[in-house]
Amino acid sequence: MKKIISLSFMLFSFSLFAQDNLLNMLGEDEESLYISYLFKGTKVVNGQSVELLPKGVLQFTVQHRFGTLNSGGYNFYGLDNSQVRLGFDYGVKDWLSIGLGRSSAIKTIDANAKIRIKRQVKGGFPFAFVINSSAYLQQWKSTEAQQEQFLFTNQLVFANQLLLARKINRDLTIQFSPTMIHYNLVKTKNEANDKYSLGIGGRRKLTKHISVNAEYFMQINGEINSNVLTFGFDIETGGHVFQLHLSNSPAMIEPAFIHQTTGNWADADIYFGFNISRVFTIKGNK
Numbered sequence: 153m154k155k156i157i158s159l160s161f162m163l164f165s166f167s168l169f170a171q172d173n174l175l176n177m178l179g180e181d182e183e184s185l186y187i188s189y190l191f192k193g194t195k196v197v198n199g200q201s202v203e204l205l206p207k208g209v210l211q212f213t214v215q216h217r218f219g220t221l222n223s224g225g226y227n228f229y230g231l232d233n234s235q236v237r238l239g240f241d242y243g244v245k246d247w248l249s250i251g252l253g254r255s256s257a258i259k260t261i262d263a264n265a266k267i268r269i270k271r272q273v274k275g276g277f278p279f280a281f282v283i284n285s286s287a288y289l290q291q292w293k294s295t296e297a298q299q300e301q302f303l304f305t306n307q308l309v310f311a312n313q314l315l316l317a318r319k320i321n322r323d324l325t326i327q328f329s330p331t332m333i334h335y336n337l338v339k340t341k342n343e344a345n346d347k348y349s350l351g352i353g354g355r356r357k358l359t360k361h362i363s364v365n366a367e368y369f370m371q372i373n374g375e376i377n378s379n380v381l382t383f384g385f386d387i388e389t390g391g392h393v394f395q396l397h398l399s400n401s402p403a404m405i406e407p408a409f410i411h412q413t414t415g416n417w418a419d420a421d422i423y424f425g426f427n428i429s430r431v432f433t434i435k436g437n438k
Contacts, residue, residue: 187272190280190317190325192386193393193429194241194249194266196353197367198401198409199329202280202317204266205243208435213239213253214428217402222420230424237404242434255404259291262405272319279318286311288407306337309407313351323357331369333407339375347374349410361388365397369410380413395427 191201194211205211219233227233239253239262247268254261264286272280288309310333317327329351338345353367363386370379384397400415401408402423415421 185274185276187274187280187319190272190319190327191355191365192363192388193395193427195395195427196327196355197365197382197384197395197397197427198380198399198404199351199353199367199369199406200264200266200282200284200313200315201353202268202282202315202327204247204249204268204282205241205431207243207246208433209243210432210434211241212430212432213237213241215239215404215425216427217399217404217423217425219402219423220415220420221422221424235402235404257403257408260405260408261289261291263287266315272317279316282315282317284311284313284315286313286406288405308336310334311406313406325355327351327353329353329369331406331410333411335407344374347411348372351410355386362386365395371411374411377411378413378416380409381417391431393427393429395429397425397427398422399425 189203191203193201194203194205195201215237217235219227219230221229223230223233235255235257237253237255239251241249241251243249249266251264251266252262264284267283268280269283270277270279270281272278288311290307290309292307311331313329313331315327315329317325319325331349331351333347333349335345335347349369349371351367351369353365355363355365357363365382365384365386367382368379371377378400380399380401382397382399382401384395387394387396399409400417400421400423401413402415402425403409403412415423
C-alpha cells in the first residue's frame with residue numbers, strides 16, 4: 153500500500169512539474185508570436201515608424217539634407233547647400249521611447265515620446281499600434297517688425313500621430329500615420345491652427361540587410377502646399393543603419409515636411425539626403 157501511495161505521489165509531482173514546464177513553454181511561445189522588425193529603424197524615412205528602442209538602448213542619429221538637384225552645376229546639384237539635424241533617442245521601457253533633437257533650419261529644438269499600445273501578433277492582433285507625440289520650439293530671430301509676435305508660446309508647435317503598421321509578409325510592411333499638428337501661431341486669422349494629414353509608408357526588403365522605403369503625406373485641411381513624397385534605401389551594417397533617399401522636401405521635422413513643402417517632383421525640386429543611426433546599450437534589460 154505504501155508503495156502505491158509513494159508511486160501515486162511521484163506521478164502527481166511529475167504531473168505538476170510537467171504542467172509548470174508546459175505553462176513556461178506557452179509563455180515563451182506567446183512571446184515568440186510577436187511580429188518584430190516591421191522596419192529597420194525608428195523612422196520610415198522622414199516620419200516616425202512603429203519601431204521603438206529596447207529598454208536601456210540609446211540611439212544617436214545624424215540627418216542631412218542637401219539642396220535641389222535642379223540648382224545646377226554651379227551649386228554642385230545641391231550638394232553645396234545643406235541642412236542638418238542631430239538627435240538622441242532612448243528606450244525608457246520596451247513600450248516607451250523618448251527623443252530630443254535640434255535642426256539647423258530655424259534652429260528648431262524638438263522632443264518626442266513614443267508609446268507602444270499593441271504589437272502585431274501572429275494569428276492574433278493584426279497590426280502594431282503606436283502613439284507618437286512631439287513638441288517643437290522654433291527659435292526665431294527677433295526683429296522690430298516681429299516684436300508683437302515674438303512670444304515664447306508663439307514659437308511652439310505640437311504634433312500627435314497614430315502609427316498603425318502591419319507586416320504583410322517577411323519582406324513587406326505597410327504603415328498608416330494619421331497626424332494632427334497644432335501651430336500656436338499661423339500666418340493669417342483665417343488659417344487653421346490645427347492641421348490634419350494622412351501619411352502612408354512602406355518597406356520592401358530586398359536582401360537581409362537592404363530594403364527600399366517610400367513615404368507620402370497627404371494634407372487634408374488648411375493652406376495646402378505640395379504633398380511630400382520620399383523614396384529611399386535602408387542599409388544595415390552592424391550597429392549602424394544608413395538611409396539614403398530622395399524627396400521634394402529638405403525638412404526633417406513633421407510640421408515642416410508635412411505642411412511647408414514647396415518642392416515639386418515634376419519640376420525636379422528633388423533633395424538628396426541621408427540618415428545615419430548608431431545604437432549603444434547603456435543599461436542591460438532585466
